[in-house]
Amino acid sequence: MSVLKIKDVSKIFANGTVRAVDNFSLDVADGELVCLLGPSGSGKSTLLRMVGGFERPTSGLMIINGEDITHVPPEKRPTGMVFQSHALWTHMNVFKNLAFGLKLRKVAPDEIKRRVEGVLDLVGLGGYGTRHVAQLSGGQQQRVALARSLVLEPKILLLDEPFASLDQHLRERLREEVRDIQQRLKITTLFVTHGQDEALSMADRIVVMRDGKTEQIDRPDIVYREPQTPFVAGFIGTMNLIEGTVSNGIFSKAGYSTPLPVSDGPAILAVRPEALDLTVANDNAQGKVHRVTDYGTHGLVDLELLDSTRVKAMVSHPDLFRAGQGVRLAPKAIAAYRDNAVIHRA
Ligand SMILES: Nc1ncnc2c1ncn2[C@@H]1O[C@H](COP(=O)(O)OP(=O)(O)OP(=O)(O)O)[C@@H](O)[C@H]1O
Ligand SMILES: [Mg+2]
Numbered sequence: 001m002s003v004l005k006i007k008d009v010s011k012i013f014a015n016g017t018v019r020a021v022d023n024f025s026l027d028v029a030d031g032e033l034v035c036l037l038g039p040s041g042s043g044k045s046t047l048l049r050m051v052g053g054f055e056r057p058t059s060g061l062m063i064i065n066g067e068d069i070t071h072v073p074p075e076k077r078p079t080g081m082v083f084q085s086h087a088l089w090t091h092m093n094v095f096k097n098l099a100f101g102l103k104l105r106k107v108a109p110d111e112i113k114r115r116v117e118g119v120l121d122l123v124g125l126g127g128y129g130t131r132h133v134a135q136l137s138g139g140q141q142q143r144v145a146l147a148r149s150l151v152l153e154p155k156i157l158l159l160d161e162p163f164a165s166l167d168q169h170l171r172e173r174l175r176e177e178v179r180d181i182q183q184r185l186k187i188t189t190l191f192v193t194h195g196q197d198e199a200l201s202m203a204d205r206i207v208v209m210r211d212g213k214t215e216q217i218d219r220p221d222i223v224y225r226e227p228q229t230p231f232v233a234g235f236i237g238t239m240n241l242i243e244g245t246v247s248n249g250i251f252s253k254a255g256y257s258t259p260l261p262v263s264d265g266p267a268i269l270a271v272r273p274e275a276l277d278l279t280v281a282n283d284n285a286q287g288k289v290h291r292v293t294d295y296g297t298h299g300l301v302d303l304e305l306l307d308s309t310r311v312k313a314m315v316s317h318p319d320l321f322r323a324g325q326g327v328r329l330a331p332k333a334i335a336a337y338r339d340n341a342v343i344h345r346a
Contacts, residue, residue: 002027003188004051004156009060011046011212020046022212023060028156031186033179035199038209039235044192045084045160047209051190052081052158064156075104080154082145082162084192088133094120094144095129098151105152119151122181139170146178150185157182157189163198171195175202196236200224208232226345230337233270240276240311242269251336254307256286256329260336262344268337273300275333276313278321285326287311294318303327 011021021043028034036044049055053074062070069077089097098116120126123143133141142162149157163171179202182189193199199206200220208215216228227233234241244253246267251260278301287303299318303311336344
């Protein structure tokens with residue numbers, strides 16, 4: 001059974017012009033971690049805030065464990081939220097930050113002590129109880145914010161870009177820690193991010209959002225390998241999206257052509273850089289090398305088709321290519337889109 005059911009939920013802001021969330025539905029299973037992934041302004045925070053009860057839907061239903069909680073206030077919901085900007089109480093020490101919510105719930109002092117210490121151990125901050133929040137690093141503060149939600153033992157954990165302000169290295173470490181904790185406690189989690197790496201590495205399922213709507217819901221590997229729309233294709237990982245036309249089973253764009261067994265008409269060809277082989281060509285070149293970047297483990301060739309459409313190809317021997325050289329393109333795996341849907345995959 002789904003623990004959380006979001007049914008046809010919309011949020012239109014007061015002035016009536018912004019449809020932040022547009023007829024959105026999602027079922028989250030017990031213990032599942034679902035990532036909401038989308039560009040800035042796509043409605044991720046608004047949706048999460050509605051699940052937490054901090055924003056009221058204009059229409060639709062929120063159901064947790066079979067109970068309609070659409071109009072239940074945040075403190076009466078079995079949810080715990082870590083906000084986009086984690087507002088810790090800087091005038092309190094770590095222990096008091098965590099104990100606050102428990103006190104409100106009239107938990108006995110010795111029980112509070114036990115739970116706070118347990119959860120501090122869990123997030124790797126055992127012994128930090130008496131520290132003031134201002135005396136902690138950014139990553140430690142982030143963990144206190146997480147601990148403050150966990151200590152209330154919510155059925156559903158809501159995380160809104162909890163690592164956004166941290167450097168890449170720390171973000172990757174915390175990401176793994178949160179995933180470990182989430183799996184150990186088997187806590188149902190909705191995680192908002194606009195980082196695709198974060199979504200791909202943490203999620204059981206990813207919801208790709210655009211303009212308040214769902215663009216695709218799938219397992220990370222499926223979203224990566226079989227994006228349903230050009231938007232998803234362009235948003236997850238690096239993808240070459242080449243707009244051209246198909247005539248008699250041949251796709252063409254500015255001197256580049258490749259067989260594409262679909263009906264005549266416009267099409268967007270999608271090829272990942274790692275699925276595009278390049279060969280140096282003096283005659284019959286389909287493109288020209290613009291720049292070669294050597295990353296050590298592999299190289300990336302930026303090239304231009306004859307009309308200066310940019311295309312990227314990953315190569316194992318970057319030293320074989322030089323700026324200005326003519327190349328031919330041989331895609332190993334392609335997808336094609338028309339009218340915002342997949343029309344071919346090979
Ligand atoms: N209180 C509000 N009043 C009016 N419009 C709002 C309000 N809150 C959000 N919006 C609008 O709703 C849309 C969705 O905002 P939201 O904060 O949910 O986006 P987001 O996906 O979380 O973006 P980001 O990645 O930048 O955090 C945006 O167009 C935003 O301007
Ligand atoms: Mg947001």
